[in-house]
Amino acid sequence: MPGADIGGQKEKTMKLKTFGPVDERAKLQLERCAEEAEFAVLCADHHPGYSQPIGGAVAYAEHISPSGVGYDIACGNKAVMTDALAKDIDVKRVMDDIERLIGFGVGRPNPEPVDHPVLESIFNAEFRPQRKMIQMATNQLGTVGSGNHYVDLFEDEQGRLWIGVHFGSRGFGHRTASGFLALAKGKNFDDKAPDGEMDAPPTLLRTDSSLGQDYITAMHLAGEYAYAGRDVVVTKIVEDIIGCRILKDVHNHHNFAWLEKHSGKNVWVIRKGCTPAFPGQKGFVGATMGDTSVILEGVDSIDSKESLYSTVHGAGRVMSRTQAAGKQRWIKGVPHRISKGAVDWDKVQLMMMSKGIELRGSGPDEAPEVYKKLDEVLAHHGDTIRVLHRLTPIGVAMAGSDVIDPYKD
Secondary structure, three states: OOOOOOEEEOOOOOOOEEEOOHHHHHHHHHHHHHHHHHEEEEEEEOOOOOOOOEEEEEOOOOOOOOHHHHOOOEEEEEEEEEEEEEOOOHHHHHHHHHHHHOOEOOOOOOOOOOOOOOHHHEEEEEEEEHHHHHHHHHOOOOEEEEEEEEEEEEEEEOOEEEEEEEEHHHHHHHHHHHHOOOOOOOOOOOOOOOOOOOOOOOOOOOOHHHHHHHHHHHHHHHHHHHHHEEEEEEEHHHHHHHHEEEEEEEEOOOEEEEEEEEEEEEEEEEOOOOOOOEEEEEEEOOOOOOOOEEEEEEEOOOOHHHHHOOEEOOHHHHHHHOHHHHHHHOOOOOEOOOOOOOHHHHHHOOOOOOHOOOOEEOHHOOOHHOOHHHHHHHHHHHEEEEEEEEEHHHHEEEEOOOOOOOOOO
């Protein structure tokens, strides 16, 4: 975007890089978020989000954005290659045990609570309001949550067994985010954060302010908690459920703010639903429940630099949860469907069976047709990435949505 000379002062310029077909609403959201930014990016899996679009990255010189990072701070993916062969695994039994031993769904506690050093960090959190969340953090450590968060078993090109997970900082991250959104509006940390509209302007905090520094500190602790949770889940599956060893792991996150240097400038890069992909940096990117996921790495190129070294975090939604599953109303804690969605869930389950995929949980809002095709999305990123492994699903476990949410990542 070229700058214009207005009254002798040059208007601020912002560089915007896009990949693939552009959703105009998402683009408008990104441009609104980037009014104080140096650079902005829309990855090919993008779609509208709350304030900042999913699949969008914004680079600020002097600000950080709690609304850009979002509620699921440091949501991310972990995949491990094991020493087991997929053909030697009783997939049905393993998936039954995963469903039984790992908590799925909003607010669900871990069936077998675990200890971890991150809990001591929360108990002594530098940002003191986070200390009050210690019991919730303890209960939920190693649980997966709802929506598109999952635990999957995969087979790679050589027949090796991989385990992949996708989830974030659970209630600990959500309450941290909502607390800072409340503080940014002049309320107390424990007050209810104002309900933001989908196309609301971003919430920005100056990084040289005490509130901005507090957010950075609290965000990093939520990130540590998210990483600990994914480690706990994968370790439980490998050691307790399957009884194999990890040969290789790939662990990355999105929904975060990183201090990086781009075009010679130090900037805070807010990536919501997109993955850092610096040259040689590896990432696990999940597809739909019925399609092939990938392990990829970043490649140095002109497009990579212009993308702030960012790539996709998944296939990207093309249908909202309500469109897919229909509307529901909660009555005495039980969901009641009040309108039909576009997805034939019985047909989806038969398709999964025909592919030999053991499915546990989920629902129509996570059906394959709700998403783009990952291979097509990756193709739009061209020479910015390289695919290292292709992972075919053999077992999928997720809760689906406890609450229908229009565009939740």
